[in-house]
Structures are given as structure tokens and as C-alpha cells.
Amino acid sequence: DGGITQSPKYLFRKEGQNVTLSCEQNLNHDAMYWYRQDPGQGLRLIYYSQIVNDFQKGDIAEGYSVSREKKESFPLTVTSAQKNPTAFYLCASSSPGQGTDTQYFGPGTRLTVL
């Protein structure tokens, strides 16, 4: 089945540790995105990538890093510099080259920093 996978679903880390969240898609989409969602808030864009080996900062990139070495994969690292990392993290992908930029989401990773 085609889709977007994120793992793990729940993640716990101690304060001061870096953590990497996985996002994989087999939809052959060119563009991939990372969002953060806090309770009662909309989705906020962290980083996005429109093509392999290229990515851009979103609205809240500070304290995060990404890589895009393969079309299928767009991992997000939450570094110790992120002041308030506990949140629900959502990965999405889209295929703008096909005339629509509808984004499709993975199931999300809920990160709790203790």
C-alpha cells in the first residue's frame, strides 16, 4: 500500500538529548514537510523540501534540523536547542509537479521531553 509512515508513534526523551523522528513515503512525491502541532493550535511549518538534497526553513525552524538524501525519506532531528520540544509532529508529502499541492499526512509522532 502507498502511504507515509512515521515512527515511532510515541517517543519519550530526557531534556538535553537530541532525538530523530523518522518519515518515509512511497508515493513518489517530490515535496516533503514537517509540522508541529500544539494543543489548541494550528499546524506550524518547521522545514520543507521540494527536491532531494535541498530543503528550506519554515516558520519555526530554530532548534530543528533535517536532511533529504533520498526522495523517500525526510528525517527531522529535534536538538537540545529547541526550548519547548514536547509536541505532536506531523510529516506530509505532496506532488506539486502534478498540478496540485495537496499535502497528505503521516500518522504523526507524539514527542514528550521529560
Next chain:
Amino acid sequence: GQNIDQPTEMTATEGAIVQINCTYQTSGFNGLFWYQQHAGEAPTFLSYNVLDGLEEKGRFSSFLSRSKGYSYLLLKELQMKDSASYLCAASDGNNRLAFGKGNQVVVIP
């Protein structure tokens, strides 16, 4: 800059019709998306409007007025499973979406 505004919560009865409004101000615009998000889950795509007018898809319809920066999502024949948050998102034309905070719809028997 981007500004997407939605009401925060509404309650409606099973079988009723509910309209969820969204106003937007974006520096560029390439369409308006609606997503449904159940608690603790990922958003799922409902509809996309890029031209003015109404798009109907089963029990859900979405309307766009580009000149007014306004959209609404219409849910008909409400079912209990429609209890969810409905997110409005505007595309800026550079493959980026700006999301509103979501409108929580609670369906009661």
C-alpha cells in the same frame, strides 16, 4: 504574511447541517484546502478550491470567494463520526500551506 482565521468550536445535532467559516489573508494564493482531524490523529484531506464557487463531494461541500478572502465547509446530514477538528489551509503558491487553528465540531445525539 499569512493570517488564517476560524471559529474555535461549535456543537450541532446528529442529522443537522453545519457551516464552518474561514477567512484568510496571504501574500500569495493558490487555493484553499480543508482537512478533517480526529483527536490524536493526522489530518485527512477533504477538499480543495482554487476557483470561486461551490464544490460538492457527497455530504461535504466547500465554497470559495477569492475577492473576499473567504471560504466555508458545509457538512450535511451530520453523523457522530463527524465529531472532529476541521482545519482550513491556504496555499501561498510556493507549495506552502498556512493553517488555521481548526474548528472543533461536536456532534450530539
